Amino acid sequence: MLQQGENCPACNLLGESVRIITVKNLVKDEYKTFIKDLEYRICLNAICDLVYYSVPHGVNFFKDQIRVPVWFKKDAYPKYACYCSKVQEDDIVRAVKEFGLKTVRDVCIKTGAMKNPNCTANNPLGKCCHKTIQKIIDDSLKPTKKLTKKIIVRR
Ligand SMILES: [Zn+2]
Numbered sequence: 001m002l003q004q005g006e007n008c009p010a011c012n013l014l015g016e017s018v019r020i021i022t023v024k025n026l027v028k029d030e031y032k033t034f035i036k037d038l039e040y041r042i043c044l045n046a047i048c049d050l051v052y053y054s055v056p057h058g059v060n061f062f063k064d065q066i067r068v069p070v071w072f073k074k075d076a077y078p079k080y081a082c083y084c085s086k087v088q089e090d091d092i093v094r095a096v097k098e099f100g101l102k103t104v105r106d107v108c109i110k111t112g113a114m115k116n117p118n119c120t121a122n123n124p125l126g127k128c129c130h131k132t133i134q135k136i137i138d139d140s141l142k143p144t145k146k147l148t149k150k151i152i153v154r155r
Pocket of ligand 1: 008009010011012013043044045048049050
């Protein structure tokens with residue numbers, strides 16, 4: 001049975017479970033006193049301003065109460081791919097497009113991503129950014145839509 005209140009109280013979509021240590025580290029100091037000893041979830045909806053909420057509901061932390069921009073939320077700036085080393089999405093895209101790198105390992109060496117990782121404390125999801133970096137690389141390697149169109153026209 002679903003525990004009551006696992007959905008985001010703002011947008012009603014199901015959030016992902018996060019550890020309280022992540023919430024404690026990423027909520028701005030002035031809001032830390034509002035953190036109660038409960039379970040927490042993070043809302044993954046890009047257009048929802050709520051980041052962390054408690055289960056059961058009652059404690060909410062919005063984008064402006066978090067110390068870092070949450071990369072998957074709308075208008076996040078800068079867009080960090082790796083929070084531990086402060087490497088931005090643009091840095092990864094550049095490593096792929098300008099330097100022709102294709103693997104997470106090579107991109108990390110070039111950009112300094114995933115050096116001294118402490119993802120539980122630094123990443124809003126409390127997880128390693130490996131998957132996020134892989135996805136940015138995959139997206140950067142895809143041909144642009146314009147290119148696809150040209151190929152279709154030639155046929
Ligand atoms: Zn939400």
